[in-house]
């Protein structure tokens with residue numbers, strides 16, 4: 001209100017002054033115009049007076065009746081305007097005059113008066129209009145009548161007019177000023193709203209479809225800005241194939257002026273474990289770590305994670321920091337220590353017994369305990385404090401990973417409002433009905449909406465999330481631009497399919513032929529033996545049992561594979577302290593044993609189950625040695641095993657069988673896509689893969705490899721960072737507009 005008043009006065013006062021000025025400047029013009037009109041009017045009146053007196057005066061002159069002439073002239077001047085009359089003879093002598101005739105005027109004045117146009121004289125008694133007319137009898141001029149009209153009324157009228165003009169212009173000025181203020185105010189508000197909406201990514205076209213003429217230049221500038229942003233995005237997309245650690249580093253430097261990157265995940269990238277041989281460094285079986293670690297190497301910065309290794313404390317400094325990778329340090333790992341209770345409640349409890357089954361919908365009931373939730377909340381707080389500890393500025397780039405930290409984005413936002421927070425949810429997001437069973441659904445949504453960007457692997461998961469927001473909190477959702485406005489803050493919800501680093505570093509550097517031969521030796525089979533492979537954490541979402549059932553069905557339907565084909569399942573133990581996982585491991589072991597008992601013999605076993613941790617090189621050797629890789633997840637955010645297998649096959653051979661319920665199936669179209677619940681279908685796909693001609697394998701694999709190469713994890717991170725940079729710019733422009741409209 002106060003601002004509007006201030007704004008109004010700023011418009012009103014200058015406009016009023018201008019109008020009054022214009023009024024005063026226009027008065028002389030109006031004066032002279034009026035003078036001319038009145039003079040012309042008096043000219044006409046004078047000729048009328050002359051005509052009406054001509055005959056009588058002529059007769060009286062002839063009869064020399066001077067007194068009657070005087071009386072006639074005096075009578076005529078009874079008219080309030082006709083001030084005085086005089087008669088001049090042919091010799092230019094004033095022969096008769098009314099009493100009012102000024103002594104300062106004589107008959108010589110008639111020489112100064114033009115024909116039909118009077119003369120204005122300023123006399124001591126005021127301005128007078130002087131006109132003359134010859135009084136004739138036939139051709140003879142009897143006398144010249146001198147007529148003086150009082151012009152004081154002109155002055156009076158002129159003063160009145162001047163007064164009215166000033167009043168009129170002042171009133172007009174006020175009216176124009178008020179209308180201008182109203183229009184400007186509405187236009188400004190509309191414009192600001194339009195720009196804000198655009199910056200929020202809402203309907204970029206709408207506010208500017210028919211811009212008001214006065215806003216045309218500004219709209220032009222904004223359009224140019226938007227065009228630049230869009231071109232930039234297009235260009236960046238076009239160079240997708242060139243994404244690598246270097247481009248990522250440049251991106252950080254160019255778009256974020258080298259701002260620090262802080263990454264948060266539960267799982268740490270390097271685990272120090274105490275073994276009989278001393279402290280060893282292990283890499284976890286985690287898709288998240290596989291994907292994100294190369295990005296951190298490229299960006300440097302700090303990775304905050306739970307220090308869960310038995311030798312982690314002794315391998316870190318007092319603050320829990322250690323430079324990694326060991327031997328070739330590129331970034332800092334900051335370990336946070338969790339108590340057994342915290343780990344039990346936050347990680348095993350709420351994250352893995354609650355959110356994990358909730359989001360995967362893999363027929364395992366989620367368990368929600370208030371105690372777990374409290375630990376989850378407290379551990380998220382602990383990580384938020386660590387983010388603030390590690391931040392050297394008030395606007396770091398914070399990359400938050402996964403379902404362990406649904407509350408962290410909001411907690412960081414509250415502590416570092418200017419931070420760019422990119423949260424990536426590595427697992428699926430279910431539909432609103434499924435998610436709705438979580439007792440803390442609103443808190444989780446609120447937590448995630450503290451992010452600048454919230455990423456999922458697929459558009460499908462983004463839409464599920466937006467619908468969940470719509471169902472459970474009061475937020476404004478723009479489906480077109482995929483943004484959520486909540487509590488005055490905007491979050492971009494976007495799909496960023498995660499991937500792996502390309503090219504893959506192979507420290508073992510073993511050829512495909514060598515790997516094939518070596519692995520077959522380990523399995524105790526000959527070189528022509530075909531090998532199928534599964535690589536997973538021992539998790540009920542991965543479809544390991546379903547996969548083994550498909551192997552069993554293959555042997556039933558196509559007994560020709562008996563003794564010629566083995567299926568190797570590498571299963572990394574995972575979350576083993578949970579009952580559900582222990583039951584699952586037992587089920588996997590029992591299934592393998594049952595199939596082997598049914599089809600195997602002393603020299604051959606159809607299923608080789610390897611429940612143990614395998615390092616990256618060893619897994620890669622299996623990828624290169626196998627003929628078919630089976631990824632049959634019942635539900636999976638992305639599944640990077642599929643991409644790792646493709647990346648390992650530089651011989652362009654091998655076939656991928658891929659679940660339609662893994663995010664990867666949205667990208668890897670040349671795989672044999674299956675429904676893991678349909679045992680016969682998977683068995684037939686396996687049969688087809690084992691018999692696939694080499695040229696078909698090559699065609700499919702070459703195309704898969706091109707996709708994984710072009711859409712590497714550097715592009716995944718790069719796209720998120722580019723989007724974040726764009727949002728940062730938009731926020732800055734919005735802030736400037738706010739500042740401007742505050743001060744306007």
Ligand code: F6P
Pocket residue numbers: 266267285286287288289402426427574575637
């Ligand atoms: O799939 C979700 C995820 O967090 C992955 O990112 C990762 O591969 C896996 O779970 C690891 O689980 P955990 O850290 O519990 O062993």
